[in-house]
Amino acid sequence: MNTETQDIESPHFRFWPTGLPRTLDWPQTGLADNLSASAARDPLKAAIIFYDAILSYAELDREVDAMAGYLQQACGLAVGDRVLLYSQNCxxxxxxxxATLRAGGMVVPANSMYVEREIAHIVRDSGARIALVGQELHERLRSLVQARELDHVIVHAYNDYVAADTDLILPADVAEPRRPIEQGVAVAWSDALVAGHDREAVNIGPESLGVLGYTSGTTGQPKGCVHTHASVMAPVVGSAAWRDGQASDVSLSVAPLFHFLGMQGGMNLPLYVGATIVLMQRWNRDVALTLMQRYRVTWWSAPPAMITEFFANPAAADHDLSALKLLMGGGAAMPEAVARRLHDDYGIVFNESYGLTETAAFILGNPVERGKRQCLGIPTFDVDARVIDPATLAPVRLGQSGELVLNGPQVMREYWQLPEANAEVFIDIEGKRFLRTGDLVHVDNDGYFFMVDRLKRMINASGFKVWPAEVESIMYGHPAVAEACVVGVPDAKRGETAMAALVLRPGCVGSTTAEAIRDWCRGEMAAYKIPTIIEFVDTLPRSGTGKIQWRQVQAEAAALIE
Known part of the structure; x- marks a missing residue:
């Protein structure tokens, strides 16, 4: 296909980033090679700054090697073995x-908000036998160790990597000193690091398994997305080129690293270009403001809700943010008023993009110089994005709404051990394998994609996916709950939040409170899944076949909020 024909069929090429090719020569190396290259190029440069403590590229590379050797020699890690990573940012x-990648393993990053029941599913489904865990989360793995479902647990204390003389306000988990480790399969991070095991070289290439990232499915059961080194590398290399990432950049990293938004934009991308990561364990807008000024942050990848809260801080006007040149985000649309203020008051571009766990994040993006607000963007390097009728799978006309389907180098290989789910999510179009996203979009005359709605019944709370079926299933376990319907409703801060309409059991009406149910939920599910609104109702609307009409519940709830 020649260029002229491409331009006619794909109007977005008229707005392609200036000076960039339409296709990239993708690296034929492993992800860990990115760190090796950056460390060789500038070993003394700061790779990570964690509450004023600096870890150079040489030190980072050395500690990765030491931990990789321990995983291989002490834990018996073989190529392809899954390793659970259960921790907050650090x-x-x-x-x-x-270290897991360099040793030939497959990283299984788990949400640090998962409670014991949720993390147990991830361990059992992935088959991980080794876990690296933050000390405050260690107790949640105890039953798995006792059942011999985990063979090795390496426990770390965040405080070990904090500067002793920092004036920053530390989160409670970061301020806590190292706890003693009970004898058994667990070992302290510091002991593993100095054990002196040499790393054995393994043959890792672009098609080697790299990351098993879990996302929830419409059934409410988390599904593992199988990513190779190549499919994780593609969004990193593509985003760096798209947004002109440089070694001179300083990236504020506060979005959770277990989530692909933080993993890619806050860790893998900066290390790929050789930039510096200013890492926060958890969000605090005042600390973020200090760090941004102190270290002259240039890039920040975060959910829109976090960025909105940051710039709502009255103290922002008294700090020097002049180095900040680019904000990146996804998972939810940036409110128009906030995007306008960022541009008008600070001269900062908020660069919106679109991605999924199934695509290791970045796959559609707005050109930095030609972006549209509240827009998913255009297909990036080597990506084929189409809109189809979700019922017939036939293409729809330009401007009509339909389901977004994607083909590109960042699309996952498959769902982990779920052949039926794979048969549903992948379709063949003109001999190419496309991923069905379940998102309804339309394309404007310039070829830009805009979100319309979701086919899947999913709640997007600050970029975190909440599946109503899962939350309902858990809430049915409360002794006072007879029926439950969980829906998403608009929320000024989170974009969406979960609302639960509950029918209580006889005898529980009047004696059960919404707060009591939320307290119970805190022990049963991650905090972001807990319904922030709980309404008690006499009955739930049902269809002629007896199914609860969740759309009606959602519409009525939204009307009340308005």
């Missing part, structure tokens, strides 16, 4: 991630 997360 240097140990970065080291463990790259």
């Amino acid at each position: 240097p140990q997360f970065v080291i463990a991630y790259y």
Whole structure:
């Protein structure tokens, strides 16, 4: 196909980033090679700054090697073995991630908000036998160790990597000193690091398995997305080129590294270009403001809700943010008023993009110089994005709404051990394998994609996916709940939030409170899944076949909020 024909069929090429090719020569190396190259190029440069403590590229590379050797020699890690990474943001997360890859393993990043029941499913489904875990989360793995479902647990304390003289306000888990480790399969991170095991070289290439990232499905059961080194590398290389990432950049990393938004934009991308990561364990807008000024942050990848809260801080006007040149985000649309203020008051571009766990994040993106607000963007390097009728799978006309389907180098290989789910999510179009996203979109005359709705019944709370079926299933376990319907409703801060309409059991009406149910939920599910609104109703609307009409519940709830 010649260029002229492409331009006619794909109007977005008229707005392609200036000076960039339409296709890239993708690296034929493993993800861990990115760190090796950056460390060789500038070994003394700061790779990670964690509450004023600096870890150079040489030190980071050395500790990755040491931990990789321990995983191989002490834990028996073989090529392709899955390794659970269960932690909040910290240097140990970065080291463990790259050590697992360098040793030939497959990283299984788990949401640090998962409670014991949820993390047990991830361990059992993935088959991980080794875990690297933050000390405050260690107790949640105890039953798995006792049942011999985990053979090795390496426990880290965030405080080990904090500067002793920092003036920053530390989160409670970061301020806590290292706890003693009970004898058994668990070992302290510091002991593993100095054990002196040499790393054995393994043959890792672009098609080697790299990351098993879990996302929830419409059934409510998390599904593992199988990513190779190549499919994780593609969004990293593509995003760096798209947004002109440089070694001179300084990236504020606060979005969770277990989530692909933080993993790619806050860790893998900066290490690929040789930039510096200013890492926060958890969100605090005042600390973020200090760090941004102190270290002259140039890039920040975060959910729109976090960025909105940051710039709502009255103290922002008294700090020097002049180095910040680009904000990146996804998972939810940036409110128009906030995007306008960022541009008008600070001269900062908010670059919106679109991605999924199934695509290792970045796959559609707005050109930085020609972006549209509240827009998913255009297909990036070597990506074929189409809109089809979800019922017939036939293409729809330009401007009509339909389901977004994607083909590109970042699309996952498959769902882990779920052949039926794979048969549903992948379709063949003109001999090419496309991923069905379940998202309804339309394309404007310039070839830009805009979100319309979701086919799947999913709630997007600050970029985190909440599946109503899963939450309902858990809430049915409460002794006072007879029926439950969970829906998404608009929320000014989170974009969407979960609302639960509950029918209580006889005898529980009047004696059960919404707050009591939320307290119960805190022990049963991650915090972001807990319904922020709980309404008690006499009955739930049902169809002629007896199915609860969740759309009606959602519409009525949204009307009440308005």
